Amino acid sequence: MNILALDLGTSSVRGLVLDADTRPLPGALARRKIDLAIGDDGTGTLSGPDYLASLVDCLDELADAGHLHDVNLVAVSAQWHSVLPLDHAGAPLGPVITWLDTRPGPVGGTSGPADPDGFHQRTGCWWHRSYWSMRLPWLREQSGPIARFVGLPEYVLGELLDSAPMSVSQASGTGLLDLSTLRWDEEALTLAGARPQELPPLGELDWHGRLRAERARRWPQLAHARWSPPVGDGGASNVGSGCVDPSRAAVTVGTSAAVRLMQRIPAGEPMPQLPERLWRYRVDHDHVVTGAAYASGGNLFAWANRELRLPQGAELDAALALVPAGGGRPADPRFGGDRPPGLAPAGTGRLGGLSFSTTSVDILAGLMQGLCELVAEDLVVLESTIDKPVGVVLGGGAVAASTWWRQAFAAALAPRPVSHQRNPEIGATGAALVALGRFGDAVDLADIGRTDELVLPTTTGRSHPQYPS
Known part of the structure; x- marks a missing residue:
């Protein structure tokens, strides 16, 4: 089959x-x-x-x-x-x-x-x-x-x-x-x-x-x-990342980005109290995901690549490697505004600390780091719902393609253990596991690696575009 x-x-x-x-x-x-x-x-x-x-x-x-x-x-x-x-x-x-x-x-x-x-x-x-x-x-x-x-x-x-x-x-x-x-x-x-x-x-x-x-x-x-x-x-991505219980949160960066925690709460059972700044949606009749989402993700790279004449391929990787995690220029990455419950409109993005020595790679790193910081703040709130720290699995095409972004997330989310899902098609894979009812197998089937690995995803049997959004 x-x-x-x-x-x-x-x-x-x-x-x-x-x-x-x-x-x-x-x-x-x-x-x-x-x-x-x-x-x-x-x-x-x-x-x-x-x-x-x-x-x-x-x-x-x-x-x-x-x-x-x-x-x-x-x-x-x-x-x-x-x-x-x-x-x-x-x-x-x-x-x-x-x-x-x-x-x-x-x-x-x-x-x-x-x-x-x-x-x-x-x-x-x-x-x-x-x-x-x-x-x-x-x-x-x-x-x-x-x-x-x-x-x-x-x-x-x-x-x-x-x-x-x-x-x-x-x-x-x-x-x-x-x-x-x-x-x-x-x-x-x-x-x-x-x-x-x-x-x-x-x-x-x-x-x-x-x-x-x-x-x-x-x-x-x-x-x-x-x-x-x-x-x-979002629910499918959690399952595809192997984050199907409260011990691990999924941080997914595709076109947009989100941080989510999944729990088994069948319909009709009492729901845990939901913090004021988090949403909760259903995966199916028996499972929910709780979390926060952002209008910016891989689209930050798409904008920078289009407008800033970034170096390409290995040259970009080498240039980013010279920028320490947490580095880059100060940036507010909310180009698309806020997702709920925030009300900031589209066009809220900001760049700061620019000088004549600022490079396009510095700006890109600052945008990536800005998203890491937004996620780190909301992960603290998410952990308050279960009263203990969680492990984190990064997923989505944008982080699968960028060693630097994975390492920046690892630094921003420390001391939590941070790994990443090497398969960029976590949404489709997760939807298949949900359709099969195989939530218990999601962890074993996830292709999880260290945050510092640079491994080309093998989903298509061929190489993939860099930093897809």
């Missing part, structure tokens, strides 16, 4: 084929870059139909190369928080609003939850621009009549499968779900000005999807494959 793992990311969509032990098959990776519309006003959107076309291209590529034979399970890791308004025919009424978009704000004089802390404890979220409780009323003001709302995974999978309900994992990222009852929260629906019929149906515990007949004719190898409920990318 093989597994097709899809990663519906922000900067790219990827499909890779894994064996029964979630090991990537050599060369069985297809990837398409996604065009994001980003503006100084906080815009962060993408085209739903174009995204679907990119996913179809990935599946065509894998099928044409013969990689989809023996696939009988499809696992999906998908970005949290996206929302897309649809008309009565199910056609998009505009672009997908991604997590990166900071434009939504309160409308109509709404004052928010009656008990903000109680709302936070129930939903794991805040009344904030990143969540549907504030996004849906704002979207109604931006466009004409809206029939219903979906997230990106529901839109894409709805075009491929016989049905595409919203998984509890994706629903938890909307800020409208009661994490204990796994039902829409009544106060959150009131704030959103939404009725349940305007939202995706919530998937049942045993839901699995199948390709539509016309899609199965295009990819006959997948005609009988079961599609598992999409897992929020």
Whole structure:
């Protein structure tokens, strides 16, 4: 049995084929870059139909190369928080609003939850621009009549499968779900000005999807494959990093970044008290992740590489090696603003300490170090929820590619033990483990190494672009 793992990311969509032990098959990776519309006003959107076309291209590529034979399970890791308004025919009424978009704000004089802390404890979220409780009323003001709302995974999978309900994992990222009852929260629906019929149906515990007949004719190898409920990318990354219990926190740096701790808390069981500055989402019906996220990650390198004429490849590695961990120029890396609960807008990034001797590498190192410091502060808060220090596993394409960034994290997070996951496709691998229910095997299957190793990931069977975002 093989597994097709899809990663519906922000900067790219990827499909890779894994064996029964979630090991990537050599060369069985297809990837398409996604065009994001980003503006100084906080815009962060993408085209739903174009995204679907990119996913179809990935599946065509894998099928044409013969990689989809023996696939009988499809696992999906998908970005949290996206929302897309649809008309009565199910056609998009505009672009997908991604997590990166900071434009939504309160409308109509709404004052928010009656008990903000109680709302936070129930939903794991805040009344904030990143969540549907504030996004849906704002979207109604931006466009004409809206029939219903979906997230990106529901839109894409709805075009491929016989049905595409919203998984509890994706629903938890909307800020409208009661994490204990796994039902829409009544106060959150009131704030959103939404009725349940305007939202995706919530998937049942045993839901699995199948390709539509016309899609199965295009990819006959997948005609009988079961599609598992999409897992929020942060939860999938924890599992793929081997961080499935409170002894180890995952620090993931992809396009954005996050620090998260995973716990087994089945639906209906009491939730631990959630600190004011942390969120909590569901991985599935039995597991939650608690943590903090940042709008900047690998996109910091992408910006620096585009604008600062950085040296390339081994030359960049050698130049960074001369900058001590904790070095570089002072920088605020919040180019994309704050993710919840922060309210800093896009364009909050700052560079300091510049002189005529400052190099592009000094600036890059300062941006990387700035993110390390943000993570270190929130990790202290995260540890307060379990009253003991944790080990840390770094993951994601950006840290997999950068020895310097791994060492900077190790220095910032000391004295905690810090290691890194060498497989850059932790989201897709984690989603496969969730689909298989193999949480207990995640630690043994993780490809974890020292923070000072420079090892080319082997997921694709070939070398990878440096510092991918």
